[in-house]
Amino acid sequence: MWTEAVAARLSITGSAKAVFRSLVLDGPSTRPNMGSALGLSRPTMSAAIAELENLGYVEMIGAVRGPLGRSASQYRVGPQAGHVMAVDAGSTSIRLRVSTLDRRLLYSHVHRLPMRQFEVSAEVSRAVAAEVAAALAATLPEWGPLSTLGIAVPTRVVGPDGDAEASRQNVVFTAFTPPQQTTVLLENNVNCAAVAEMHYGAAQGEETFSYVQIGLKIGMGLVLGGQLIRGRYGAAGEIGHLAFPFAPGTEPRPGEVEHYLGTEALMARVHADWSPDDGAPPLDTTELLLMAGNGGVGAQRHVAKHAADIGAIVASCVSVVDPGVVVLGGGFGSSPLLLPGVSDTVRRLSYSAEVRSSDLGSDATVLGIERLAMERGLLLALGETI
């Protein structure tokens, strides 16, 4: 086995790395454009492009003519740069996307699970294995090597020095063995959604923000200075464990915020408190929101109460990290009906933070893990692994 490619990887010039990074992150471009953007001279651009073309990291895709002068050739990321596979091992479905490092979608599939999974189970693992196998079978040679496989899981995720047993992050591998020669990247699903909001959603252009997901469970993803914050044990954003109930004379119970703010407890309160004058009670949160949106007074009261409770949680997060912007997501949290109530409570309790609703929907997580896999693939291609 000859290791020319490996040797070559370790000696990419700084300018070539910058050009490649630019093509990955900003999409196809011409030499003059990248040269002026990166502050590189034309000879250097020549050398960088030649170097990357030799590696197959870059390919010409045509010419662009301006109003005057010779037309410039345009380049994009080439096949040898590899591609990534992103999997969202969710509770109701497995979402999978295969794409190039510069985010050209090569393959995608959504598999609905037969029944809701409350945690990562062997059944989820089997479904992931089947979906990944299907994607691998559909792989075409011109996609190049599979560089990174990213998997979003609903557990906290620790690094190689952490206790992976305690976090249960590896349950996804009970019935699934990742392909060889591929880097595997595991990330918490809420963190992934936060990453997606940063790049494609409500937090575009924000360096610092917090993403709060409210659904069956609650969680937070934190981005500070463009960096995803994971915490020492991968437990940053586990706001289900905020002290609650917390008041003079009461004793907080672990995980109680999650129980109290999750949709099941909410619906239980709605049903317990529903007045017959308001008609039949809603069956789930979707109906509750629908009724509130249609002017149902009882529904609106419950939504407003819940918005205030969510606002208190958000205010606590704002008080700790001051993110400036808070994006509300998740099945329940992303409803714009919550926005005024949450916003008011936050403004009343803490320093200002702009509260927004997510609009990425259920694709947020898979888009986020795809993005993280692409970033890892970029580092791998450049030989800049940690």
Added chain:
Amino acid sequence: MWTEAVAARLSITGSAKAVFRSLVLDGPSTRPNMGSALGLSRPTMSAAIAELENLGYVEMIGAVRGPLGRSASQYRVGPQAGHVMAVDAGSTSIRLRVSTLDRRLLYSHVHRLPMRQFEVSAEVSRAVAAEVAAALAATLPEWGPLSTLGIAVPTRVVGPDGDAEASRQNVVFTAFTPPQQTTVLLENNVNCAAVAEMHYGAAQGEETFSYVQIGLKIGMGLVLGGQLIRGRYGAAGEIGHLAFPFAPGTEPRPGEVEHYLGTEALMARVHADWSPDDGAPPLDTTELLLMAGNGGVGAQRHVAKHAADIGAIVASCVSVVDPGVVVLGGGFGSSPLLLPGVSDTVRRLSYSAEVRSSDLGSDATVLGIERLAMERGLLLALGETI
């Protein structure tokens, strides 16, 4: 005016920067030591030292002989690198330190304020002006230029694009004009204490931790990945604004945590609840802690209760950012008597975090702002200003 020095600053080679940084951060050293630590060859070390000596950034301070062979000359930071002044504009005293970039103390003074200041006032500003003037008068030519003046203030601090009126951070300048040609660095006092804990205190060697200060007021300083987290509006760590009281059926009130956990409210509860069997009630928290340490049952009960409350706050912080290590500081918080109670509550409510007591005492803040000023001075000397 000739700008040779400025021009020279802008063209320091990378190796010289690395050598200078090493001398600043790790103290005096020899060429061979730094060369092997930084991975630089002997010719490169020669060039770097020559370059820095020409600028006056470095000076030889003697020779070190090993067991064998020629002795190596030792270098340290030179006068032209400048020095920094650090001021803690505290509530009971103004603490001032002048030191070189490599932390050789040149001058220090503590000025006790005639009466406790609950916020930055004109009186504090006048005292700062007097202390700085005294320090400037004591300045010797061989200290080199005053590069940075750091001031720690008990307000949040926003950057140049923030609303400095709202933060009241500039009140310290009402009666005080900083010297010309000097960079002024303003930082929140709790953040400063956190920085001191990281470098000289209970969080030495930790990349990620949280510092919780409990005294008359409460606050938190957050360090993630070695970086001090300030937040979008400088309000990160304002845990006095955590949602409280927060329980079903109650409505949180802004800033209520601070009122409830601050020492004044604590002592009010102690007095209201004091049993005559336990003798005369304590006059302040120092006495309360003393009585608890001496086995006073009533005092111990109150300390334990307060520790549990602090534990709940800490658990909330841990749930949001998962710092791994929490250092307790401040007049009341740094008492080791609190440690078991806080620790137990945190363990019960959230993912694990190690809780420690600070032992830097009342110097923490001035040591932290000194450190930040030194780091800024280093960047300025290297022409790496943002």
Added chain:
DNA sequence: TTAATTAGTTAAGGTGCCTAACACTCCCTG
């Protein structure tokens, strides 16, 4: 067809690091 304009290449040079080889200083030994 020619001039103007932009794209890309070739040639020459500078910066910042390296290795190799030599010179210097220190201590130990015979």
Added chain:
DNA sequence: CAGGGAGTGTTAGGCACCTTAACTAATTAA
């Protein structure tokens, strides 16, 4: 007290990676 071993510091030469200057190539407007 000369000689040698070991570590420190300098000189010479070279390489990697960027630059500017000047050229060639392609394209449009006049």
